[in-house]
Amino acid sequence: MVRSMPVRRFKRGFKLGLIKLLIGNKAAGVHLSYVGRGATDDLCRRIVDIGHTDVLVVTDKALKELGLAERALAGLVEAGVNLHWYAGVDPDPTFAHVIEGRQALRSAGCTAIIAVGGGSSMDAAKIIACTRSSDEAPDKWVGMNKVPDDILPIYAIPTTSGTGSEATMGAVIKDPVEKLKHIIVAEGLLPQAVALNPDLLVGLPAPITAATGIDALTHGIEAFICIWDRGTRKENGRLAIQGVFRWLEQAVQHPEDMEARQGMAVAAYHAGIAINQVGVGNVHAIAHQLGARYGIPHGQANALALPHVLQACLSEAETALAELAVVTHVSEAASPAARAQAFVESVTDLIRKVGIAETDPRIQSEDWETLAHAAMDESDGYVSPRLLTKAEMLGILRDISVS
Ligand SMILES: [Fe+2]
Missing domain, CATH: 3.40.50.1970 (Rossmann fold)
Structure with a gap:
């Protein structure tokens, strides 16, 4: 059942309040x-x-x-x-x-x-x-x-x-x-x-290196742009994103490059620490449905949704995305909006460069409605910059399907 946006916002606010009350002051884990x-x-x-x-x-x-x-x-x-x-x-x-x-x-x-x-x-x-x-x-x-x-x-x-x-x-x-x-x-x-x-990690084939690397990037970004400013989620998210931008292409192109492999291992680890504090977001809400229904590998599913979700949240996440453009050396444009846009484009570009397709033939148009509902339901529990509407979810599913 699709709830109205005010109900979804209330539900999310209530959940976040409860989570903050239960775990907000606890350390995110030490190991x-x-x-x-x-x-x-x-x-x-x-x-x-x-x-x-x-x-x-x-x-x-x-x-x-x-x-x-x-x-x-x-x-x-x-x-x-x-x-x-x-x-x-x-x-x-x-x-x-x-x-x-x-x-x-x-x-x-x-x-x-x-x-x-x-x-x-x-x-x-x-x-x-x-x-x-x-x-x-x-x-x-x-x-x-x-x-x-x-x-x-x-x-x-x-x-x-x-x-x-x-x-x-x-x-x-x-x-x-x-x-x-x-x-x-x-x-x-x-x-x-x-x-x-x-x-x-050196034996990992290029497509798996690419897809898992974009999963790490998604974790870093979703933690960095979320609305819950908890613990070190921003610092770990930034280190993860910088690591993926620095090492992923190299690890894909030169599988035996130990420096690149270690750089990616550390980036993914930082990304894990980041999401451990604040959870994931809309990209994962969509990716989980694609994985569960079609068996699309998780990283690949994230790569499909990530650019579209970022584009949809551009204005709410503008400050954070603009900051990411600077720390990844993507853009130093004077306008935050221009920097945020440049960062989203650089993410799209990176996904392309590591060889992941922008659409997937396994996604069926007759499933869009079910997928959108399930993704909305999941995303209501996340602290993303904002909730996506059903029309936006359907639009993203349309964009990543093969027409
Ligand atoms: Fe993930």
């Missing part, structure tokens, strides 16, 4: 991060020092078969830690993956979980970590602070640079029947420590 070519060894030492002897590794089949996950965790094996595996995570994990992971976790009696992979593995690992003793159906945990209290400690080793899940207390789980993506948030889902090792 350790190791960066560089020795980062995974450092993380392994940390896990050994804490005293874990049996850990569950959550990853996908390809990373397990390639031996990449094993190489990353060699330090644990050398120290005598027993690795138990759940290597069944697929893109866009579902509650069925969580149940499978729960079986692996319990049969081995693990005391910690290590996610090795992209956002899907990290998100699945977070929810599997909640199943240590609870037999509750995990779909009951959708929303904020609904997971059980005894969450296992989570450690993250990202093998893509985009999701930011390594720095957030949220996880996205797909319901394949309803074709919806659900978000589960709880403080205990924030990984205890993370290793950002560029060696694990």
